[in-house]
Amino acid sequence: MTNSSSERPGEFELIAELFAPLATHAGAFGLTDDAAVIAPPAGHDLVVTTDTIVEGVHFLADDPPETVAKKALRVNLSDLAAKGAAPIGYLLAISIPSRVGMDWLRDFASGLREDQQAFGISLLGGDTTSTPGPISIAVTAFGHLPVGSMLRRSAARSGDLVFVSGTIGDAGGGLACLKREGRSLDEAHRAFLIRRFRLPEPRTALGLALRGVASASLDVSDGLLADLAHVADVSGVRIVVEAAKLPLSPALRALKGESAPLFAATAGDDYEIAFTAPPGSRSHIAEIAHQCGLPVTEIGTVEPGAGVVLTDANGREIPVCRKGFTHF
Amino acid sequence: MTNSSSERPGEFELIAELFAPLATHAGAFGLTDDAAVIAPPAGHDLVVTTDTIVEGVHFLADDPPETVAKKALRVNLSDLAAKGAAPIGYLLAISIPSRVGMDWLRDFASGLREDQQAFGISLLGGDTTSTPGPISIAVTAFGHLPVGSMLRRSAARSGDLVFVSGTIGDAGGGLACLKREGRSLDEAHRAFLIRRFRLPEPRTALGLALRGVASASLDVSDGLLADLAHVADVSGVRIVVEAAKLPLSPALRALKGESAPLFAATAGDDYEIAFTAPPGSRSHIAEIAHQCGLPVTEIGTVEPGAGVVLTDANGREIPVCRKGFTHF
Numbered sequence: 001m002t003n004s005s006s007e008r009p010g011e012f013e014l015i016a017e018l019f020a021p022l023a024t025h026a027g028a029f030g031l032t033d034d035a036a037v038i039a040p041p042a043g044h045d046l047v048v049t050t051d052t053i054v055e056g057v058h059f060l061a062d063d064p065p066e067t068v069a070k071k072a073l074r075v076n077l078s079d080l081a082a083k084g085a086a087p088i089g090y091l092l093a094i095s096i097p098s099r100v101g102m103d104w105l106r107d108f109a110s111g112l113r114e115d116q117q118a119f120g121i122s123l124l125g126g127d128t129t130s131t132p133g134p135i136s137i138a139v140t141a142f143g144h145l146p147v148g149s150m151l152r153r154s155a156a157r158s159g160d161l162v163f164v165s166g167t168i169g170d171a172g173g174g175l176a177c178l179k180r181e182g183r184s185l186d187e188a189h190r191a192f193l194i195r196r197f198r199l200p201e202p203r204t205a206l207g208l209a210l211r212g213v214a215s216a217s218l219d220v221s222d223g224l225l226a227d228l229a230h231v232a233d234v235s236g237v238r239i240v241v242e243a244a245k246l247p248l249s250p251a252l253r254a255l256k257g258e259s260a261p262l263f264a265a266t267a268g269d270d271y272e273i274a275f276t277a278p279p280g281s282r283s284h285i286a287e288i289a290h291q292c293g294l295p296v297t298e299i300g301t302v303e304p305g306a307g308v309v310l311t312d313a314n315g316r317e318i319p320v321c322r323k324g325f326t327h328f
Numbered sequence: 329m330t331n332s333s334s335e336r337p338g339e340f341e342l343i344a345e346l347f348a349p350l351a352t353h354a355g356a357f358g359l360t361d362d363a364a365v366i367a368p369p370a371g372h373d374l375v376v377t378t379d380t381i382v383e384g385v386h387f388l389a390d391d392p393p394e395t396v397a398k399k400a401l402r403v404n405l406s407d408l409a410a411k412g413a414a415p416i417g418y419l420l421a422i423s424i425p426s427r428v429g430m431d432w433l434r435d436f437a438s439g440l441r442e443d444q445q446a447f448g449i450s451l452l453g454g455d456t457t458s459t460p461g462p463i464s465i466a467v468t469a470f471g472h473l474p475v476g477s478m479l480r481r482s483a484a485r486s487g488d489l490v491f492v493s494g495t496i497g498d499a500g501g502g503l504a505c506l507k508r509e510g511r512s513l514d515e516a517h518r519a520f521l522i523r524r525f526r527l528p529e530p531r532t533a534l535g536l537a538l539r540g541v542a543s544a545s546l547d548v549s550d551g552l553l554a555d556l557a558h559v560a561d562v563s564g565v566r567i568v569v570e571a572a573k574l575p576l577s578p579a580l581r582a583l584k585g586e587s588a589p590l591f592a593a594t595a596g597d598d599y600e601i602a603f604t605a606p607p608g609s610r611s612h613i614a615e616i617a618h619q620c621g622l623p624v625t626e627i628g629t630v631e632p633g634a635g636v637v638l639t640d641a642n643g644r645e646i647p648v649c650r651k652g653f654t655h656f
Contacts, residue, residue: 012558027373032562033481034407034546035377035471040367045355046374048452049363050419050468054459079362091378093421093466124376131382133461138421140378140468143363153361218362234360 009102011128018109025089025122036124038088044144047085051075055134059198060178065104067198068137069111074200075221076141077119078271081207082219084151085143087119092126093138100135119204151210151217151275156235160215160276162300163285165203167249168224169260170196172267182255189251196249200271206296209288210275217275223268225320229308231276238305239276241265244313247297265310266320276302337430339456346437353417353450364452366416368472375413375471375478379403383462387526388506393432395526396465397439402528403549404469405447406599409535410547412479413471415447420454421466428463447532479538479545479603484563488543488604490628491613493531495577496552497588498524500595510583517579524577528599534624537616538603545603551596553648557636559604566633567604569593572641575625593638594648604630 009017020031027037040046053072055061063071073090080087092112096105116122124142174197176182177190203219210217216231225241232239243261256263277285282298289296310318337345348359355365368374381400383389391399401418408415420440424433444450452470502525504510505518531547538545544559553569560567571589584591605613610626617624638646 029480029482032558033411033478035375035411035413035478037373037375037478039373039475045365045367047363047365048419048468048470050421050453050466051455052421052423052457052466054423054457054461056460057458083361083363085363091376091468093378093380093468095380095382095464125378127379127466129380129382130385131461131464132384133382133459133464136423136459136461136464138378138380138455138466140376140419140421142376147367150361150363150365152357154357230360 014105014128018105019123019126022109022112022116022123025124028122028124031125038124038142040144043147045147045150047080047083047143047145047150048140049076049079050138050140051079052136052138054136063198065107066111066114069108070115070199072137072139073112073115074202075271076139077202077204078200078219080141080143081202081204082151082217082273084149084207084211084217085145086208087121087204088142088144089122089124090142091124091140094126095129095131095136097131097133097135145211149211151207151214153216153218153231154234156216156231156237156276156302158237158302158304160278160302161282161298162228162239162241162274162276162302163296164220164224164247164272164274164299165206165294165296166272167247167252168220168270168272169252169264169267170249171200171269172263173252173255174198175269176255185255189254192249192251193255197269202271203273203294205292206273206288206294209292213281213284213288214275214277217273220270220272220274221268223266224270224274225265225308225310227274232306232308238303239300239308240303241300241308241310242313243310243318245297245299247295262318262320342433342456346433347451347454350437350440350444350451353452356450356452359453366452366470371475372472373475373478375408375411375473376468377404377407378466378468379407380464380466382464391526393435394439394442397436398443398527400465400467401440401443402530403599404467405530405532406528406547408469408471409530409532410479410545410601412477412535412539412545413473414536415449415532416470416472417450417452418470419452419468422454423457423459423461423464425459425461425463447530473539477539479535479542481544481546481559482562484544484559484565484604484630486565486630486632488606488630489610489626490556490567490569490602490604490630491624492548492552492575492600492602492627493534493622493624494600495575495580496548496598496600497580497592497595498577499528499597500591501580501583502526503597504583513583517582520577520579521583525597530599531601531622533620534601534616534622537620541609541612541616542603542605545601548598548600548602549596551594552598552602553593553636553638555602560634560636566631567628567636568631569628569636569638570641571638571646573625573627575623590646590648
């Protein structure tokens with residue numbers, strides 16, 4: 001934390017000052033009640049997801065509070081996006097050590113406010129508690145979509161192609177920079193990579209457009225290969241990813257050189273959408289990508305079998321020791 | 329923790345072994361996806377609430393893992409109950425330090441399973457993460473009720489009576505026992521109080537029966553007076569509680585003697601329902617209490633004005649320094 005000197009009011013004053021103004025949804029009752037009321041539009045399901053970020057694990061103690069707030073929200077909005085759900089709002093459960101002062105919390109709330117406007121969502125409710133440990137932020141995000149239209153992990157079919165949005169590996173590169181790697185890197189590259197670590201970009205418009213187009217879809221959080229392994233597993237297929245096709249940023253190439261593709265395939269924290277679709281939808285997907293103003297790259301194929309492999313240009317498997325990030 | 333020697337598998341194996349069997353709701357997809365799908369029955373709203381419990385703050389490091397799991401669930405189910413909502417399921421976001429072993433986690437999952445059966449609910453999804461800090465468990469609970477029927481904090485009216493379920497102060501007494509107070513206390517009393525601290529009893533049947541009967545309602549978590557102060561505040565009324573009318577258990581009386589009523593009024597962690605209702609519903613409420621097999625006690629009145637006061641039998645205000653628990 002960069003501060004702790006500002007005096008902090010009580011729990012209820014904190015909620016009234018910082019968080020109640022964020023509760024713009026009618027069912028949040030201005031945070032004056034114990035619970036929120038929410039109903040999906042007629043013919044729609046609610047989609048719910050929860051992800052926690054912990055200081056020292058998912059963000060660093062000296063990350064700006066605004067970006068910590070945004071990351072906590074966005075990792076959840078990214079899950080909704082990959083499922084094809086339009087975001088509605090979120091619950092915030094934050095555990096705050098006593099060293100964290102009002103300055104930090106005000107900046108944190110500012111970050112939430114900015115992203116609420118950017119994504120058209122509302123705080124719905126939450127919980128603040130003290131902790132003897134690190135700052136911990138659990139967000140539960142709510143979205144909606146037409147009944148039965150959620151993009152699943154389990155519907156990849158042999159013969160499908162594999163796609164990914166944006167560029168991958170950048171967030172991992174940003175974390176490496178924050179851990180003092182790449183000191184000779186061009187400052188603009190460094191800033192780009194660090195921003196990608198701190199500020200994921202939920203691909204909401206893409207996710208909505210992929211409903212009825214993608215067969216399987218998920219967001220890349222643990223690492224591209226690890227996440228595609230989940231798809232392969234629950235879909236009962238084998239996924240082959242060509243290393244040379246991975247979309248990499250100039251900044252990541254500058255940081256990692258020849259090892260950039262392998263690094264990117266396993267780095268995690270990308271929050272891009274990886275999805276599968278039948279070959280017939282290639283041109284439709286190109287059109288969607290164009291409309292979303294976002295590159296979407298074909299990176300591999302779905303085959304009969306099991307597991308996920310990374311191959312070189314000659315179809316030979318590249319050995320990968322660690323397919324992604326796991327917490328344990 | 330009472331153990332940490334058992335070896336722990338990876339994150340995904342942990343989820344598959346311990347948590348996937350708890351995801352019985354169709355919309356949870358057996359925890360094989362990034363998000364869950366949920367829709368309230370026709371004509372119903374979803375009610376959502378989140379509460380986090382942190383080791384060393386809301387439970388003690390040597391509390392049994394089964395009761396830690398149940399407490400994490402029940403503090404949330406209690407919020408649903410006080411709002412008149414029937415529980416459906418929950419999301420679980422748990423942060424686990426590396427010292428916690430599989431034995432602890434298996435017992436924790438057992439506690440969840442038992443309470444899922446007891447309350448007819450399903451795990452819907454969640455997140456497991458590592459933490460350098462204490463164990464932290466954030467639960468988001470989902471319930472449903474007919475559109476517009478949520479029991480609010482804001483609808484207490486001057487002339488209403490104030491009621492509370494069960495007995496209050498017991499959990500605070502239990503915590504005092506765990507902190508080595510009351511060593512001369514009868515063992516049955518001690519066990520009763522500690523159980524009340526570790527295992528709140530969500531008053532689900534009572535909450536459902538109070539829909540359309542209570543004017544305002546909430547669960548007692550921060551302390552009776554502090555919680556009623558929220559009702560007074562958002563309803564724009566004054567609440568007067570008579571100390572002599574507070575329902576106290578023989579165990580708490582044995583532990584606290586003459587100071588029991590004042591202790592109970594501010595102790596917190598009770599998870600009983602405090603509510604207001606017009607005098608005309610007195611006999612209806614007695615009937616509901618009888619049907620629920622739960623004492624419901626009239627403890628005060630709602631008046632014009634602001635704030636909450638505790639009075640003696642002669643209507644004189646009893647000074648209270650600290651109306652309840654706040655985290656900061």
